Amino acid sequence: MASAPRVRLEPPQRLARTVAAWEGEAGREWLAALPGLAREYLERWRLTPERVQQPGGNISMVVLVRAEDGTPAALKLGMVTEETREEHAALAHWDGRGAARLLRADPERGVMLLERLGGDVSLRSLPEAKAMLEAAEVVRRLWVPPAAGHAFTSLADRTAVLAEALASRRAPQxxxxxxxxxxxxxxxVADAPEPVLLHGDFHQGNVLSGSRMPWLAIDPKPLVGEPAYDLAWLVRDRLETLAASPAAQAATRRRVNRLADALDLDRERLRGWALFRAVEAGAWALSVGARGDGELLLEFAAWL
Structure with a gap:
């Protein structure tokens, strides 16, 4: 079905800001082509658009649609990067177990048709303790062996790139x-346990309410490695609230211990990956001028 004229297929403001800032001219060119790409796939896959999801993601636009038979779905159009190029493969491998189900995909152009979830209701709508319990159950289902001959990046290779970038951002402080x-x-990396398929960007905001299951993950940046790496962002979830607590360091250590125990992981390995990812992200934030975010991430790393 052709797209309805009343539905504006313009990139959300957050997407436009982040892509332009992070990707420069290439990002601006991709943004300019995005409405046409959306119209192309609405027609090709015979979808009826309802609205563009707001505020949307940082590197993708999601159009809420109806399939030809009336089934609700989500058309996702994302930038293809080293982190996202195998997103479709991870979703296909999970086949709805713990994550949104993939319905169709054109990986070369970053276009996917996905099961529609409750985009306005993430785990962050729950009290923190309950959200952490639910998150642990979701991520446990995602940690499965990858298929033979898979094309996913290894944790060692992904973090080698991050480590090189981190080393280049040194500053005396x-x-x-x-x-x-x-x-x-x-x-x-030198002493890693048996690898599994990882989400790669797992946090409460990337777990949405569903109809066939209460909670399902979205937006993987898949790689293959040890499970402790996948919890590093979860440990720092709701960081502003954590920082405002009277005993932030003790609360951070409790989070590490509780998550490690709940998922039967080594506490020190989880602490190590949480620290590495926080320092890398904090140094990057400082390098792009996001001083507040960078300083908060580095303070969190110091608590670990």
């Missing part, structure tokens, strides 16, 4: 944390 993060990464 960061030296001690950067040294610790890089040393931890070397030790963790």
């Amino acid at each position: 960061l030296d001690a944390l950067v040294d610790e993060a890089l040393a931890l990464r070397e030790r963790l």
